[in-house]
Amino acid sequence: MEKKDHSLDFEKPLRALEKQLEDLLKTSKESDLDVSKEVRAIEEKIERTKRETYSDLTPWQKVQLSRHPNRPYALDYVERLFEDFQELHGDRAFRDDAALVGGPACFEGESVMVLGQQKGRDTEENLKRNFGCPNPEGYRKALRLMKMAEKFAIPVVALVDTPGAYPGVGAEERHVAEAIAVNIREMAGLRVPVVAIVIGEG
Known part of the structure; x- marks a missing residue:
């Protein structure tokens, strides 16, 4: 069964980057190509996007995060x-x-x-x-x-x-x-x- 995506609207750009990284790693594994430089660049972009996304949340976005179904209980x-x-x-x-x-x-x-x-x-x-x-x-x-x-x-x-x-x-x-x-x-x-x-x- 496919895992349900619980991404919030403001997290979509971050999820897109994570998917891009996942696809790149999968392609690299299948084709035996060295994509370490590209992987590093995407990882840095993910970290930057995380900082930008979560450092400037609106009050409603904070509420959405507090109610997120994937939060630890x-x-x-x-x-x-x-x-x-x-x-x-x-x-x-x-x-x-x-x-x-x-x-x-x-x-x-x-x-x-x-x-x-x-x-x-x-x-x-x-x-x-x-x-x-x-x-x-x-x-x-x-x-x-x-x-x-x-x-x-x-x-x-x-x-x-x-x-x-x-x-x-x-x-x-x-x-x-x-x-x-x-x-x-x-x-x-x-x-x-x-x-x-x-x-x-x-």
């Missing part, structure tokens, strides 16, 4: 930055919320509690992850894990990437606004450091 960062991550589930009151992942891990030899909203890569996973929109049980799970971090005196690392709380009837029936408010209040009083990193929307 929370579990991608966890996999690459942390060791011994053990995902914990459930809020101990209703059920687990797959839109919010979290658990203890090690970062450069230090124990931390990692939390993050998780989106899906395809329709099935997006439905499972609720498109990264936590329900009240997700916020309560986050609070449970932050309190656990406080109990064990380890810092909290929050990877933020969400369009917002889930706005459904069920979420309102289970008091999503109250769950968010309690989290804000309790986070303000936590006796451990909390580092929030915006990795996408949020």
Whole structure:
């Protein structure tokens, strides 16, 4: 199956150069020609175009980048930055919320509690992850894990990437606004450091 191109409009010139480089390398491999000079020239042009493109983005283009489907999500960062991550589930009151992942891990030899909203890569996973929109049980799970971090005196690392709380009837029936408010209040009083990193929307 052909990989879908998720290029944004302002990235099209960059993608064209990358395709040109790819075609040149393919031709070189097939014909055994030395195209190193041309490859270097295109690579330099790609770097220059990248700098020019991403250094002068409009506010809307920045929003588009933050919502890009190929951006790394929370579990991608966890996999690459942390060791011994053990995902914990459930809020101990209703059920687990797959839109919010979290658990203890090690970062450069230090124990931390990692939390993050998780989106899906395809329709099935997006439905499972609720498109990264936590329900009240997700916020309560986050609070449970932050309190656990406080109990064990380890810092909290929050990877933020969400369009917002889930706005459904069920979420309102289970008091999503109250769950968010309690989290804000309790986070303000936590006796451990909390580092929030915006990795996408949020």
